[in-house]
Amino acid sequence: MAGTIxxxxxxxxxVRDACLHVWxxxxxxxxxxxxxSFDDLLxxxxxxxxxxxxxxxxxxxxxxxxxxxxxxxxxxxxxYFELPAExxxxxARGEGVIHPEYGEPVDxxxxxxxxxxxxxxxxxATP
Amino acid sequence: MSALPSKLDEAxxxxxxxxxxxxxxxxxxxxxxxxxxxxxxxxxxxSRGWRETLAHAREDSYSDAIWTSAYKSLxxxxxxxxxxxxxxxxxxxxxxxxxDARAQVLAWALERAVSDLRPVVRRRPFDILDAPTRKADxxxxxxxxxxxxxxxxxxxxxxLQFFSTRAYSMREPLDITKMxxxxxxxxxxxxxxxxxxxxxxxxxxxxxxxxxxxxxxLRVDFQPGMMEDKNTPAFVRVMNEFxxxxxxxxxxxxxxxxxxxxxxxxNPMYLDAACGRVTALGFVATxxxxxxxxxxxxxxxxxxxxxxxxxxxxxxxxVDKVDPYTIGITWPAKPPKGDLYLxxxxxxxxxxxxxxxxxxxxxxxxxxDGADYDFMADQVLRRLPRRKK
Numbered sequence: 001m002a003g004t005i006x007x008x009x010x011x012x013x014x015v016r017d018a019c020l021h022v023w024x025x026x027x028x029x030x031x032x033x034x035x036x037s038f039d040d041l042l043x044x045x046x047x048x049x050x051x052x053x054x055x056x057x058x059x060x061x062x063x064x065x066x067x068x069x070x071x072x073x074x075x076x077x078x079x080y081f082e083l084p085a086e087x088x089x090x091x092a093r094g095e096g097v098i099h100p101e102y103g104e105p106v107d108x109x110x111x112x113x114x115x116x117x118x119x120x121x122x123x124x125a126t127p
Numbered sequence: 128m129s130a131l132p133s134k135l136d137e138a139x140x141x142x143x144x145x146x147x148x149x150x151x152x153x154x155x156x157x158x159x160x161x162x163x164x165x166x167x168x169x170x171x172x173x174s175r176g177w178r179e180t181l182a183h184a185r186e187d188s189y190s191d192a193i194w195t196s197a198y199k200s201l202x203x204x205x206x207x208x209x210x211x212x213x214x215x216x217x218x219x220x221x222x223x224x225x226x227d228a229r230a231q232v233l234a235w236a237l238e239r240a241v242s243d244l245r246p247v248v249r250r251r252p253f254d255i256l257d258a259p260t261r262k263a264d265x266x267x268x269x270x271x272x273x274x275x276x277x278x279x280x281x282x283x284x285x286x287l288q289f290f291s292t293r294a295y296s297m298r299e300p301l302d303i304t305k306m307x308x309x310x311x312x313x314x315x316x317x318x319x320x321x322x323x324x325x326x327x328x329x330x331x332x333x334x335x336x337x338x339x340x341x342x343x344x345l346r347v348d349f350q351p352g353m354m355e356d357k358n359t360p361a362f363v364r365v366m367n368e369f370x371x372x373x374x375x376x377x378x379x380x381x382x383x384x385x386x387x388x389x390x391x392x393x394n395p396m397y398l399d400a401a402c403g404r405v406t407a408l409g410f411v412a413t414x415x416x417x418x419x420x421x422x423x424x425x426x427x428x429x430x431x432x433x434x435x436x437x438x439x440x441x442x443x444x445x446v447d448k449v450d451p452y453t454i455g456i457t458w459p460a461k462p463p464k465g466d467l468y469l470x471x472x473x474x475x476x477x478x479x480x481x482x483x484x485x486x487x488x489x490x491x492x493x494x495x496d497g498a499d500y501d502f503m504a505d506q507v508l509r510r511l512p513r514r515k516k
Contacts, residue, residue: 035427098159098175103162
């Protein structure tokens with residue numbers, strides 16, 4: 001994994017380092033949390049630039065690496081729940097999201113983002 | 128199991144307009160997650176959300192057979208939903224009344240109510256499925272008392288269906304960047320501007336007199352996650368309307384005493400590992416040196432159970448006593464049915480105060496038919512102490 005990251009980001013050392021720091025910190029853990037917030041991962045990245053870390057996290061969530069899985073949450077009846085994959089796909093294409101319970105468009109500001117451990121990370125954690 | 132209080136005329140065909148009208152009614156009350164598989168099963172194209180699906184239904188072409196079968200299943204679902212879907216449920220225990228009063232209410236409900244109320248039902252402004260859905264049409268019912276639309280006795284139960292218009296408000300963020308320069312200037316000191324939008328909704332509130340169990344149920348419509356107009360509490364309006372009818376025909380209001388406190392069901396539900404998944408919990412945790420008020424809701428996915436949540440289980444080991452005062456339970460279901468959700472929403476006062484601050488309402492979410500509803504009602508009722516018959 002570290003080699004892939006280094007190859008992919010050889011031309012962008014800051015993004016590369018952010019990715020490597022997140023990967024190294026997470027893969028060293030024996031067990032994982034249910035999910036990580038952006039701020040959790042920002043700390044692990046050892047970078048202060050939020051846009052750069054955002055780029056790094058998107059990369060780590062891509063289907064090739066699957067270190068993380070982007071998880072979008074919507075509010076309903078006082079709770080926050082995960083958006084179904086279909087709506088996440090629309091969001092990723094920059095399209096509007098439909099609230100799964102109300103069936104009405106949801107304002108982007110009402111969507112919360114977190115990251116869950118991806119298959120690539122969980123596989124690493126398996127002895 | 129409860130019977131469907133009204134039947135459809137199966138012989139006649141249905142038109143696109145009828146199907147669209149039922150979809151418009153469903154849009155005002157049924158959650159999209161619930162409606163989506165029901166609409167899809169009819170063969171009508173399901174798009175993303177209500178707006179696109181309705182727009183397609185207004186334009187797309189289908190055979191008469193599809194329109195007719197779609198109308199049949201959608202109108203059945205809609206009719207059921209007006210009786211069991213998204214309800215705040217309260218129970219009145221008739222055993223708390225004196226024997227004569229109880230007997231009079233039950234005899235009227237089973238033997239005479241339907242005929243006594245027939246003239247009122249005959250003057251109803253519309254049938255359940257023809258209820259108005261547009262703001263302009265709903266406005267005229269905004270301030271009027273609930274209208275009785277149906278009165279039917281089935282088995283040992285009397286069902287009365289009332290209609291009223293209610294206002295719900297929603298808070299929506301407004302995009303300052305889309306405002307004119309003058310408007311944007313007005314809000315330049317603010318980082319976020321929130322607008323409050325009021326929506327008029329057709330509501331159906333059901334009174335059920337259950338002679339077998341000596342109960343009167345009030346099933347009041349609610350819109351999940353939205354704030355209701357507190358100035359016109361639906362519960363009081365429907366109770367008053369029902370009492371007005373019983374006063375007229377048997378000389379006494381049927382409802383007054385006997386409103387059941389549902390709080391005693393909370394702890395047994397919490398302790399019963401076979402009783403669904405606890406997905407919301409409010410509780411007081413007390414140890415030797417401190418006591419804390421806690422409220423939690425399962426985050427991200429409804430597949431977890433507070434009873435097994437590591438924070439809750441770990442915390443519980445370090446306190447002497449956990450007193451739940453609010454509980455939300457989810458029972459998973461397989462499509463086309465959706466999850467059932469029951470919430471007994473108490474406050475910490477319910478632990479420390481007497482009957483007056485008891486939990487008197489249960490939130491039922493996701494019921495699609497009488498079997499769903501009866502299952503949820505039974506979960507509460509069988510855990511409540513009552514006088515023997």
